[in-house]
Amino acid sequence: MLKLAGVNKKLAGFHLQDINLEVKPKEFFVILGPTGSGKTVLLECLAGMYRLDSGRIFFAGKEITHCPPESRQIGFVYQDYALFPHLNVRQNILFGLKCRKMPADQRKEKLIRICGLLGINPLLDRFPGTLSGGEQQRVALARALVMEPQMLLLDEPMSALDPRTRENFQRVLRRMQKDTGILTIHVTHDFEEAAFLADRIAVMHRGRLEQTGTPEEIFKRPASLFAARFTGAPNVFTGEVLRYNGHQVIRTGHLRLPVQTGLTGPVGFVLHPEYLELLRTPLDKSNCFPGRVIAVYQKRYFYEVTVKVDQLMLYMPVAGNNSHRSSLPGAGDEVWCRILPGGLHFFPLEDASINL
Numbered sequence: 001m002l003k004l005a006g007v008n009k010k011l012a013g014f015h016l017q018d019i020n021l022e023v024k025p026k027e028f029f030v031i032l033g034p035t036g037s038g039k040t041v042l043l044e045c046l047a048g049m050y051r052l053d054s055g056r057i058f059f060a061g062k063e064i065t066h067c068p069p070e071s072r073q074i075g076f077v078y079q080d081y082a083l084f085p086h087l088n089v090r091q092n093i094l095f096g097l098k099c100r101k102m103p104a105d106q107r108k109e110k111l112i113r114i115c116g117l118l119g120i121n122p123l124l125d126r127f128p129g130t131l132s133g134g135e136q137q138r139v140a141l142a143r144a145l146v147m148e149p150q151m152l153l154l155d156e157p158m159s160a161l162d163p164r165t166r167e168n169f170q171r172v173l174r175r176m177q178k179d180t181g182i183l184t185i186h187v188t189h190d191f192e193e194a195a196f197l198a199d200r201i202a203v204m205h206r207g208r209l210e211q212t213g214t215p216e217e218i219f220k221r222p223a224s225l226f227a228a229r230f231t232g233a234p235n236v237f238t239g240e241v242l243r244y245n246g247h248q249v250i251r252t253g254h255l256r257l258p259v260q261t262g263l264t265g266p267v268g269f270v271l272h273p274e275y276l277e278l279l280r281t282p283l284d285k286s287n288c289f290p291g292r293v294i295a296v297y298q299k300r301y302f303y304e305v306t307v308k309v310d311q312l313m314l315y316m317p318v319a320g321n322n323s324h325r326s327s328l329p330g331a332g333d334e335v336w337c338r339i340l341p342g343g344l345h346f347f348p349l350e351d352a353s354i355n356l
């Protein structure tokens with residue numbers, strides 16, 4: 001178990017603020033946040049590269065707040081791989097074990113195991129300058145893993161990879177983490193990557209952790225406008241909860257959507273697309289709203305229909321295949337949009353001026 005309690009670190013122009021976090025043994029934990037939000041500084045605090053201003057860090061049953069980096073048994077993989085260019089892959093991977101003066105036969109045994117796990121045996125005699133980005137990243141990971149760290153910190157290890165290589169590396173990484181069970185903290189600004197890899201995610205914004213939860217919890221129930229928008233939730237809007245004709249409604253533009261929420265006043269809300277139904281004629285007047293189709297795009301497995309309802313641009317995926325295309329409305333058509341029960345999620349709006 002890793003525990004951070006009230007961790008604070010001020011740097012010129014940046015403040016890592018009041019970080020409280022618990023990560024379970026064997027967990028794959030992702031810190032998700034935009035550039036400059038403090039993800040790397042947080043990893044560096046864990047690795048012992050900064051002296052904390054306040055707060056404590058505990059790992060595997062002992063306090064490590066003041067332990068020097070080399071005694072923390074942490075593996076750190078950087079964004080830019082940081083391989084030694086004058087050493088071949090084998091020498092790069094074994095560098096740390098040689099410094100530890102591990103006997104050659106033990107080094108060899110570890111090398112074989114790690115390279116098998118990451119599929120890099122054919123690369124052992126090559127030099128970093130001759131490797132692709134994805135290959136270099138695997139080597140960097142192997143170099144960290146061979147030291148058998150108790151915790152692995154990965155600082156945007158895929159930022160320089162093309163989408164296909166990134167997808168492959170994500171699979172390798174996830175399998176490796178499940179096989180080894182090393183508590184892993186991975187930093188990224190990409191929600192899809194986070195959702196694929198993470199057991200749990202913490203959303204970071206301006207030096208603070210805004211929300212922690214499983215990928216599904218964060219995607220379905222974002223706690224703030226920032227979390228909703230940054231994780232790419234479609235149909236994120238703002239409005240005001242008030243009473244209208246004796247009912248609780250949310251007013252947004254000229255629309256009044258019936259709601260049941262403990263919140264009042266200004267709120268943010270998500271209209272989950274899978275709870276939106278596209279109709280030619282209204283079914284249930286209280287939850288059906290007239291709109292106009294703005295665009296229909298074909299995606300791989302579904303159609304993406306954009307409907308303007310009052311001032312809201314609603315994104316709606318509609319399942320279908322080519323033969324189904326003719327039954328879909330087209331741009332300019334008048335339609336109705338029905339909100340099914342459970343389709344609305346609210347969060348308090350603390351800072352309406354958040355600009356992503």
Ligand SMILES: Nc1ncnc2c1ncn2[C@@H]1O[C@H](COP(=O)(O)OP(=O)(O)OP(=O)(O)O)[C@@H](O)[C@H]1O
Binds near residue numbers: 040
């Ligand atoms: N040693 C330092 N001294 C002063 N400021 C620093 C230092 N290291 C980082 N910062 C600042 O702290 C803020 C957070 O930096 P950090 O590298 O943690 O962001 P990040 O979330 O990892 O961003 P990115 O996704 O771009 O890597 C930035 O404004 C950065 O300029």
